[in-house]
Amino acid sequence: MSTTSKGSGRAGALALPQAPDGFRKVLKALHARAPLRSARLPAEPPWRSRFVSTGAAGPVTSLQEFGYREEELWHWKGRADAAALAGPWRVLTDEGLDCLATVCGQLEVAAQDAGFTATRRLRAADLLSPFIARMIRDRDFLLVCSRLVGIPLIPHPLRLPTAQINYGEGRGRQGGVRWHRDGMDYVFTIQLSGYEDYEGGRFTYFRGRADEFPGPGREDSRFREADCGERGATLFLHGSRIFHAVTPVTKGRRVTLVISLFCPYFARQDSNTFWHLAADDGIAATVPGWLRLKWPVRNPAVDYGLRAGSPVITWDDLR
Numbered sequence: 464m465s466t467t468s469k470g471s472g473r474a475g476a477l478a479l480p481q482a483p484d485g486f487r488k489v490l491k492a493l494h495a496r497a498p499l500r501s502a503r504l505p506a507e508p509p510w511r512s513r514f515v516s517t518g519a520a521g522p523v524t525s526l527q528e529f530g531y532r533e534e535e536l537w538h539w540k541g542r543a544d545a546a547a548l549a550g551p552w553r554v555l556t557d558e559g560l561d562c563l564a565t566v567c568g569q570l571e572v573a574a575q576d577a578g579f580t581a582t583r584r585l586r587a588a589d590l591l592s593p594f595i596a597r598m599i600r601d602r603d604f605l606l607v608c609s610r611l612v613g614i615p616l617i618p619h620p621l622r623l624p625t626a627q628i629n630y631g632e633g634r635g636r637q638g639g640v641r642w643h644r645d646g647m648d649y650v651f652t653i654q655l656s657g658y659e660d661y662e663g664g665r666f667t668y669f670r671g672r673a674d675e676f677p678g679p680g681r682e683d684s685r686f687r688e689a690d691c692g693e694r695g696a697t698l699f700l701h702g703s704r705i706f707h708a709v710t711p712v713t714k715g716r717r718v719t720l721v722i723s724l725f726c727p728y729f730a731r732q733d734s735n736t737f738w739h740l741a742a743d744d745g746i747a748a749t750v751p752g753w754l755r756l757k758w759p760v761r762n763p764a765v766d767y768g769l770r771a772g773s774p775v776i777t778w779d780d781l782r
């Protein structure tokens with residue numbers, strides 16, 4: 464699969480509105496509902512480590528290419544957190560992808576309407592699905608993701624945003640995602656359907672610094688479409704630094720699994736803000752994870768690995 468990004472100024476993407484920001488996030492937080500913790504779900508296939516496609520490799524576009532300066536990148540003892548956009552690659556085998564698509568399809572019964580981002584979505588999918596919980600804590604899966612982006616990555620200790628399924632449908636309802644930046648820094652989106660399954664639903668991003676984002680509806684040659692049409696395509700985005708959107712699904716059905724990972728070595732720089740999270744999950748559900756994230760640590764790889772219920776991934780593991 465190639466990493467081409469093509470097209471600029473697509474009318475559908477440009478017309479998308481922007482997600483609420485600032486004080487409107489606080490208002491949203493006061494009304495937000497906590498994610499569902501239980502649902503009657505059919506049995507799942509078991510997760511297997513062999514579902515990880517270890518050959519994944521591909522070009523990485525750096526944050527400098529998006530206009531960020533070297534001193535704006537995060538560093539740890541000579542290593543930089545420099546990846547802006549990478550992939551799409553396949554991180555799962557065909558068999559693994561089929562199982563994941565089945566699991567995510569079944570989980571739709573637990574999805575909730577999500578006003579300002581996607582039409583329907585399921586937050587904290589790993590709390591309902593043993594398959595997803597094991598997948599995102601599988602050492603081989605984490606090593607593939609870490610190596611592709613060049614930094615050690617584990618599931619985010621905030622838990623609620625770490626695995627989210629978006630369901631977009633073209634039956635009259637708007638199945639798009641407004642222009643936004645994520646609270647999360649390291650975001651992997653796995654496509655569980657392909658262009659043969661739907662129309663619209665194009666993953667679009669702004670190839671520039673966040674503070675240069677011209678706003679929706681403007682003409683700018685830096686609006687691009689990612690090449691995510693193939694089922695299984697997995698795209699990495701430095702979600703907190705890059706504006707992105709998904710054009711409305713006009714026909715058919717589009718399902719994606721959005722996995723937010725975390726670098727224990729850059730825990731202090733984590734971009735989440737309390738109000739961004741609370742706007743999604745409500746204040747009460749946000750507080751425990753927020754404390755878990757902000758508590759001081761001695762050994763980041765071990766300590767945050769424990770907090771996220773994850774294997775430990777260190778710089779040495781990237782070799």
Ligand SMILES: O=C(O)CCC(=O)C(=O)O
Binds near residue numbers: 580708709721
């Ligand atoms: O569904 C997608 O392709 C990505 C949606 C997105 O940007 C998000 O959920 O934050």
Ligand SMILES: [Fe+2]
Binds near residue numbers: 643644645702
């Ligand atoms: Fe996003």
